[in-house]
Amino acid sequence: MNNTSKQKFTELIQDNTGIINKVLFLYLDDPEDRDDLNQEILFQAWKSYPRFKGNSKFSTWLYKVSLNTVFTYQRKTRKKPEIVEFEEHHEYDDLHESKTDQQNSLLYLIKKLDEVNRMIISLHLDGYKNEEIAEITGLTKNNAAVKLHRIKEKLISKMKGGNL
Amino acid sequence: MSQDLQNAWDQLQNNFNRQKIDKEAIMQAITRTSSNPLEKLKKGIKNKMRWVAVFFIASFIIMLLTIQNVRTTAVWCFVLVYLGGSWLYMRHQYNNMTGDLTGNVKLTLTTYYNRVKKVLKFEETVGLVIISISGIIGWTLSSLYKGETFKEIFTDPVSLTFFLIFAVGYGALGTYAARKMNEKAFNEYLEQLKTNIDLLNINDID
Structure with a gap:
């Protein structure tokens, strides 16, 4: 080239x-x-x-x-992704930016998901539509939507309940 | 709460975007050697192809220099066909080992899983066939150069024992060794691929 x-x-x-x-x-x-x-x-x-x-x-x-x-x-x-004590946050220091507790919670919870679910939720949060997520991952659109719904429910309930 | 999730992510995005890769680092990266497992396996096959080519040329030269009778020439011709055929087979394997990383994740993982498994199987077959055939051919040729006939060689108990040792003993040993080495090098990797393929195959709709 x-x-x-x-x-x-x-x-x-x-x-x-x-x-x-x-x-x-x-x-x-x-x-x-x-x-x-x-x-x-x-x-x-x-x-x-x-x-x-x-x-x-x-x-x-x-x-x-x-x-x-x-x-x-x-x-x-x-x-395996290191599950650090949440108060420590050492894992996220290399972003060179101070983050709010909410951002840290989100990162922590996303990194606790399996690799496939991590991919689906990050694509969703990046603004990709379900059909685009399906196209990138190889899932069907409906399956991607169902998986996404479950991941979101799980994340929200954990963030709400502070169940980290 | 869903909006909170999105807001937290959007703020994180700024951090990810802030760290830029400089031009020199990009230029350096695109000229490096890939650490991709498929590329490593390809490299291994390429090395084997080189050795087969060297043996082919060497065998051809020895054949020309030591022409004695029809029998030895026939065996040398068999050696050349065997080496040439092996080279073509390896070439075929090599050409099939393309790993497109621009497709969807599920397809890519499945392709990688199947290709890696196929190459490992190929390595085991090479272990099985090469040692056995090389040993048998080497023994046969040396006996022919001593003036023995095919009939004498293939009815001689010493030769037959030697063939048996090579065919069964070394062949099985070669396959076992190749399998063990491959398991050590790639079992964990194959499991890593399989785990994610299985996760992608779970249908949550039912």
């Missing part, structure tokens, strides 16, 4: 860095894994870039590549 493609790709990635950061943050706890996977996502996105025809938004396409890369990545340290 030529320099113009590289330039365009770089700009698109920089505009959508948040997607990669979010996926890394939601699925990996080990800093070494995160660093390796960050590079792997960029590599896979660049390798697949010629197949991006602009039929969907670049952000949606990058989301798919990022999720697929994370899900097919062979983790070096097969740590």
Whole structure:
């Protein structure tokens, strides 16, 4: 690919860095894994870039590549997401931003979900419609909707009840 | 409460968006070697293909240099066909190992799971066949160069014992070793893929 493609790709990635950061943050706890996977996502996105025809938004396409890369990545340290005492919040310090208790609660609860449910709720909260979630995940639209409903109910009840 | 959930997420989004990847890091990442398991397996097959090609060329040269009679030439021709066929089979495996990461997650995971399993099976087969055939061919050729005939070789109890050891003993041992190595390297990974495939296959509508 030529320099113009590289330039365009770089700009698109920089505009959508948040997607990669979010996926890394939601699925990996080990800093070494995160660093390796960050590079792997960029590599896979660049390798697949010629197949991006602009039929969907670049952000949606990058989301798919990022999720697929994370899900097919062979983790070096097969740590389960660390369930820290909620008061500690060490896990979330690397966002370099102070967050409210509500944001911390949300992150904590989302990271406690299984990987598939984590993907569904994060896509929903990012504004994707049920048919788009179905298209990205491979679920049927109705199944995605039912799963989403259950996850939301679970999250809301836990946030409301402070049952963390 | 649902709106609270959304608000909390939207605020988090700002944090995710704030950390930018610089241009140099992107350029560095796109020229690296992939750590994707399928890519690693592909690399392994490519290395094997190189070795098979080296053995093919070496066998061809030895055949030309040691032409003695029709029998040895026939065995060498078999060796060349065997190596050529193995190379083509590996090439076929290699070409089929494309992992498209732009499709939906369920399809991608299922494809990866099936491909990785297929390659591991292929590795076990290679372990089974290569050691056995190489041993049998090597013994046969050396006996032919000593002036023995096929009939003598295949009725000689020593040769038959040797063949049996190679076919059953080393073949089984090779397969076992390949399986154990693959299990150690990929069992956990396959479980990781399978867990998420199963979660995606659960139908919550019923």
